[in-house]
Amino acid sequence: MNFLKKPLLFICLACFMYAADLADDSSYVIEAKGDFGKELKALVEKYAKDENVSINVYKKSPQDNSGGFINIGVDKNRAYNASKGEELYNANCKHCHGDKGTSRAMGVSQRLADMSAEDISASMSGYNSDPTFGGKLKYIMQPMAKNVNFSQVGDIIAYIKGNDAFAIEDNIKNSNISTKPTQQGSYLE
Numbered sequence: 001m002n003f004l005k006k007p008l009l010f011i012c013l014a015c016f017m018y019a020a021d022l023a024d025d026s027s028y029v030i031e032a033k034g035d036f037g038k039e040l041k042a043l044v045e046k047y048a049k050d051e052n053v054s055i056n057v058y059k060k061s062p063q064d065n066s067g068g069f070i071n072i073g074v075d076k077n078r079a080y081n082a083s084k085g086e087e088l089y090n091a092n093c094k095h096c097h098g099d100k101g102t103s104r105a106m107g108v109s110q111r112l113a114d115m116s117a118e119d120i121s122a123s124m125s126g127y128n129s130d131p132t133f134g135g136k137l138k139y140i141m142q143p144m145a146k147n148v149n150f151s152q153v154g155d156i157i158a159y160i161k162g163n164d165a166f167a168i169e170d171n172i173k174n175s176n177i178s179t180k181p182t183q184q185g186s187y188l189e
Contacts, residue, residue, distance in 0.1 A: 076166040085159030117165035
């Protein structure tokens with residue numbers, strides 16, 4: 001089994017190098033477990049550092065009832081519960097971030113109330129997956145972020161920003177509809 005590890009690592013590295021050369025926005029998810037997974041992660045991170053390539057390495061969290069496949073972020077298409085979010089916020093966040101995110105934690109961070117739902121979600125993903133993310137507060141926020149799953153983060157965002165926090169506003173307006181037929185006899189122009 002050990003004799004297969006090095007050729008397999010080489011093949012995976014070649015795939016990553018090939019994918020980097022394609023220069024498109026494609027993403028790939030590769031699941032590797034145990035020592036092989038750790039070696040592959042280290043190899044990919046070393047390659048990314050040497051070649052100055054941006055990568056994200058996520059550690060798979062246990063599956064929750066959200067039904068997400070790899071569970072690495074807030075599902076923006078799901079309905080979240082603001083009252084449940086209030087309970088979670090009061091238990092985990094309020095002592096630093098104040099009522100509904102109106103305070104700057106430790107006088108340093110941005111107010112949650114001033115951040116978008118997307119920014120809060122991305123920050124929590126960063127604290128969960130990137131040990132260097134978070135500046136001065138990373139040692140406080142990383143354990144806090146690991147205390148809640150992404151479904152609960154969605155509930156907290158619904159409490160802070162409202163139930164429609166992830167809704168996309170559309171600026172397109174409907175025009176008036178003609179009620180007289182066109183030359184061809186249809187009502188559409």
